[in-house]
Amino acid sequence: MLWSYVLDPNLIYALLDPKSHFGRNYSEIAASWLWVVSLGGLILWIGYRRRTRKTRRLLVPDREAPKRLRTLSWHGSVGIWIIIGLIALSASGLSWSRFAGESISTLRTELSWTTPSPSSSPAPTVAVDPHATHDGGGGDQAASSPAVIEPSDFTRVMATADHQGLVGPLEITPPSEAGAYWQVSENARGYPSHFDSIAIDPHTFAVVDRVDFADWPIAAKLTEWAISAHMGLFGVVNQIVLVLLGIGLTTVIFRGYLMWWRRRGSSGLPTAPAIGALGSLKPVEAVALIGVVALTGWFVPWFGVPLGLFVLFDAARGLYLAKRDAANREGAL
Template sequence: MSTISASSALNRLFWRLHFWAGLVASPIILFAALTGLLYVFTPQIEAWRHADVDHVTVGSQRLPLDAQVAAALAAAPDAALRYVVPAHAADDSTQVWLRAPHAHHGAGEHDHGLPSGSIVYVNPYTGQVLGQLQEMERFKTWAKKLHSNALQGDGWRWLIELGASWMLVLFATGLVMWWPKPQARGGDGWRALVPRWGRGRATWRDLHAIVAIALGLVLAIVLVTGLTWAEHSGQRFRAMQASLDQNAPKAPKSLRSAPGDGPHLGWQAALDRSVAQAPDIAMQITPPAGADGVWRVENFDRTQPTGRFQLALDARSGATLFASGWERLPALARATAVGIPFHRGEFGVWNQVLLALAALAAVFSVVSGLVMWWQRRPRGKVGAPTLQARALKAVPLWLWPLMAGLAWALPVFGWSLLVMLALEALARLRARARAAG
């Protein structure tokens, strides 16, 4: 029996893994890519759908923020206040975010992962209430929840996480299998980037690889940033971030205002103190919780990473109890602050175009992969690539700790990998039993 090289064994293992992962994860990847493509165009769709509440005619002078908040609360007397987003640009409305009437403070803002609160929009110049929308009536919120959990709540977030995890594996294994030898060693070299037209399945295979590679960096960023806030892998990421950022400045939840019987700082005063020391960016202001609570202020606009900030103000004196900005963020937090808005297409048209191309590339990868499978499969059979026991034994040892580390970092991938390995083991046992019989 001839021996098999480690590289050949790795290629055969990756081919089988690539095949099963693609066949199983394709529907999820298609759903994630198409809903992500829809979400990419959120700014244009929201500008069309919500202009009547988002923007106002510019007036001569804005009313105090206290009067604007009072007008919003009068329009929704049964709801509880969450936070306020004061008008930033000259033609912006003020947004007053409310909890549903049945919700309790600190909880109930979501119904099984779907927002249940509402937003009241106020003209900052006249105090007129422009309208009130449920959070899920905002196209951005609806499209985001469609993309992340198919509008089914947090219990379904694992499904999109499963697709994203396996797409990373598909991309990595596909890249390894495609990587050509240099021309000096008799390989295709850079010519592997030119598709062979008119060659049937070979053309599909070339296009399958080239399209994914052309947008590989964008796809990788989208997948990794998406997994950082996924339910299970996100927990791993946040734990790692916390361990690396132990010295990062954070506003303690236990902050309290100085004791006293004096009047509490008002909305306009809190806004003025915040504007004086924060970047020029749209902000959200959360009022004190309880008699000794503090005002908490942070950027509402996430499209400007360097404009990130957090403030905590004494509710009576207005003194700054805590302040942090971009310059004090650790490297990993800065990377996240840039990566997540990029994932959402919030850096402008160029960002939207890249993400749209990446989504279309993912769709094409799935479609072309299915076409290749259909063309090569024997009639009436699945046609999975074979993996002999001797090839499995020749796989480099470094692969197994790498897979274990990936399974730990991406728990949903790890659980599904265990299921796949169990099915592989059962299939091999059945094959041995048939051979023995």
């Protein structure tokens, strides 16, 4: 019964569905750590090539090296080839993530990099004379009251959008309050991108405001292009690049675990120092590192939370190993 529940396809789909909390959190953790791991690997690989005086072979593996070193050279070389794509995927993924996306949105707002949109404010209404009779004031009253949206209104809105040169797919938003404007926006994320949008008066169906994609801030354009590329919406070439990135990343991960397995300790676990990693740093370095990590963790929460848990685990494990070694030394005496 337990296995049938765990392997239930509906349960697995719910957990992995990006729209669910689990799926969104999992994907955000991956995006939050991908750029950190990639840049860390780049630094380690460049340092290794410098120590071995092979900086000219950053992009080329050592096919004649011994087994483990050959695996390392393939791991590093392939990582160099795909690192730009990995960082781009991480950045674009974080831009619409659940928690880090809010931080990025706030930053874009502060820097005036937000995506502009047509005015949605209520259209001016005609003042109604309270002393007017039903015959004399009926027209003004009708003009100021919210109109009932009829199916034919969508046809007129589409005709206006077509006349303005907007191309599909289109997002049409009816007025949300009395006298508010219709909103029509292009949502063509392919190449060329189409994100022009207009506001339409609900009474006359005339265009009252327009924002073209060409007038967007460059940061807003880059964000949309990055998301479209992340989703593979720029055509077959874009999709082939994503497939190659996925294959390259899979081989890098596989070789990373393979190297870990080959260098594992006699107990089957990776070797580790007797103290936590922070204990090997100078006080100034440790404080600076904690400050940078805290700031990054606040901006990208799903980077900070796992890292904090790892640091606590590392410190606890270091204390445990130190006490165990001390106990072993006392026993030997």
